Amino acid sequence: MSSKLWGGRFTQPTDKFVEEFTASIEFDQRLYAYDIQGSKAHAEMLGRQEIISSDEAKQIIVGLDEIMKGIEAGKIEFSVALEDIHMNIEARLIERIGAVGGKLHTGRSRNDQVAVDIRLYLRDEIDSILSYLAALEGSLIKQARENLDVIMPGYTHLQTAQPVLYSHHMLAYREMIARDISRLQDLRTRFNVMPLGAGALAGTTFNIDREWVAEQLGFDGVTRNSLDSVSDRDFAIEFCSFASILMMHLSRLSEELVLWSSADFNFIELSDAFCTGSSIMPQKKNPDVPELVRGKTGRVYGNLMSLLTLMKALPLAYNKDMQEDKEPLFDTLDTIKGSLKIFADMITEMAVKGGNMRVAAARGFSTATDVADYCVRKGLPFRQAHEVVGRTVRYCVENNKDIPELSLAEFQKFSELIEADIYDYVTLEASVNARKSTGGTAREAVERELARLAE
Ligand code: ARG
Numbered sequence: 001m002s003s004k005l006w007g008g009r010f011t012q013p014t015d016k017f018v019e020e021f022t023a024s025i026e027f028d029q030r031l032y033a034y035d036i037q038g039s040k041a042h043a044e045m046l047g048r049q050e051i052i053s054s055d056e057a058k059q060i061i062v063g064l065d066e067i068m069k070g071i072e073a074g075k076i077e078f079s080v081a082l083e084d085i086h087m088n089i090e091a092r093l094i095e096r097i098g099a100v101g102g103k104l105h106t107g108r109s110r111n112d113q114v115a116v117d118i119r120l121y122l123r124d125e126i127d128s129i130l131s132y133l134a135a136l137e138g139s140l141i142k143q144a145r146e147n148l149d150v151i152m153p154g155y156t157h158l159q160t161a162q163p164v165l166y167s168h169h170m171l172a173y174r175e176m177i178a179r180d181i182s183r184l185q186d187l188r189t190r191f192n193v194m195p196l197g198a199g200a201l202a203g204t205t206f207n208i209d210r211e212w213v214a215e216q217l218g219f220d221g222v223t224r225n226s227l228d229s230v231s232d233r234d235f236a237i238e239f240c241s242f243a244s245i246l247m248m249h250l251s252r253l254s255e256e257l258v259l260w261s262s263a264d265f266n267f268i269e270l271s272d273a274f275c276t277g278s279s280i281m282p283q284k285k286n287p288d289v290p291e292l293v294r295g296k297t298g299r300v301y302g303n304l305m306s307l308l309t310l311m312k313a314l315p316l317a318y319n320k321d322m323q324e325d326k327e328p329l330f331d332t333l334d335t336i337k338g339s340l341k342i343f344a345d346m347i348t349e350m351a352v353k354g355g356n357m358r359v360a361a362a363r364g365f366s367t368a369t370d371v372a373d374y375c376v377r378k379g380l381p382f383r384q385a386h387e388v389v390g391r392t393v394r395y396c397v398e399n400n401k402d403i404p405e406l407s408l409a410e411f412q413k414f415s416e417l418i419e420a421d422i423y424d425y426v427t428l429e430a431s432v433n434a435r436k437s438t439g440g441t442a443r444e445a446v447e448r449e450l451a452r453l454a455e
Pocket of ligand 1: 028
C-alpha cells in the first residue's frame, strides 16, 4: 500500500532518493496561487456541467480557499513525498474535506494542469514586467528631456565619429526598450490560450466546458490540439528569447555606463547608492550594478539555451523532462525583474557631466564630415570632398590642431571652395543641428521626437 495519490499500481515504496530526485516541489511551489486559481475554475465547471454535484464543487472551492490562506500564512508545509505543487495541494484538499476532494481531478491531468499553471503565472509576471519596462522607458526619456543641451561624441568602432546630443543617445536605448515591450505584448497575446481540458494527452471522456473555464481564467480562447496543449513550451522559449534580447540591450547600456563612469571618460556619475567601494583601494567607486547586469546577461542566455535543448527532439506528448522547464524560466523572470527595477532608478539618478562630454566631442575631428558636406554643397563630388578633408585632418594631426582652429588660409590650402562661412559649420552645435531629418540628432529633431513620445 502506498500513500501516493498515484499509488494504486505500486507494491513497493519509492526509493527515498528517487523521491527527492524526481520532486519539483522545491521550485514549483511558487505556482501555488495559480494552481489553486485553475483548480477552482475547474471545480466550478465540473459542478456546472453536473459531472460532480454543485455541493461537491462548493466544498472543493471552499477547501481550496482555505488551503490558499494556509499557504499564505505560512501554515502549510510542503512535502517532497508529494512530489509537486499540484499533488501537495490536492492531498491537502483530501485531508481537509475528505473523499470529495478526490473528485477535483476528474477530467484533468497534471499535464494540462501544469501547462495552465505556468501560463497563468507567466501572464501575471509579464504584466508586472511590462510596468518595469515602462518605468525604464520613462527614465530614459526623462534623462533625454533634462539634458537637451549636452553634446557628446558619437562613436563608431568606439572611435569618435560625429557629435550627437546625449538626449539622442538616451533615446536610442528607448527605442530598444520600446521594441522589447512590443515583443513581450506580442508573445503574451500568442500564449494566452487555455490548455486545460487536454487531459493527459488525448482529451477527456467527460462533458467539460473548456470555453467557460478559459473565460473565467482570463484566457482569450482554448488551445486546439490536446497533444500540443500538454507538450508545448514555446511560450517559455519565446519569453526567454524576449528576455535574452532585453538583457543584450541592458548589457550594452551597462557597458557604456561602466566606460562612462571611468576616470578616462568621466561622462557620468552614478549615484553612490548603486556603487560599492574596494576593500583595498580607497579611491575606488565601482559601477557594480551595471557590471552585474552585464554579467547576468550570460545566465539569461544560458536559460534560453537550456529550454531549447530541453525541448529538442522530445517526442509527443508530455515527458518528465519538461519538469525542467521551470527553473530556467523562474530564474529568467527573477533576473530581468531585478535588473529592470534597479536600472530604472539608477538611470533616473545618474548625473551627467555635460562639460566633459563636450570636451570629448570636440576632440577627434568629429566635425570632419561637416567640412566634407560643406564642400559638396559648393559643388565638389563627395568622394573628392572626402579626399580633401582627409588631407586636412592629416595636416591637423601633424600640426596638433583641431579643425575649427585652422585659419581660412590653411583651409584653402586643401580646397579653394572653402570660404569664411566654413566656421559656421564646424562648431559642435552646427554639426549636431544640421542633422534635422527624422531620426537625426539635431535638437529640433530630438525635441520633435520627445513631443511625439509625450503624446
Ligand atoms: N511536476 C510535473 C511538471 O512540472 C507536473 C506534471 C507531471 N506529470 C506527470 N505525468 N508526471 O512537469
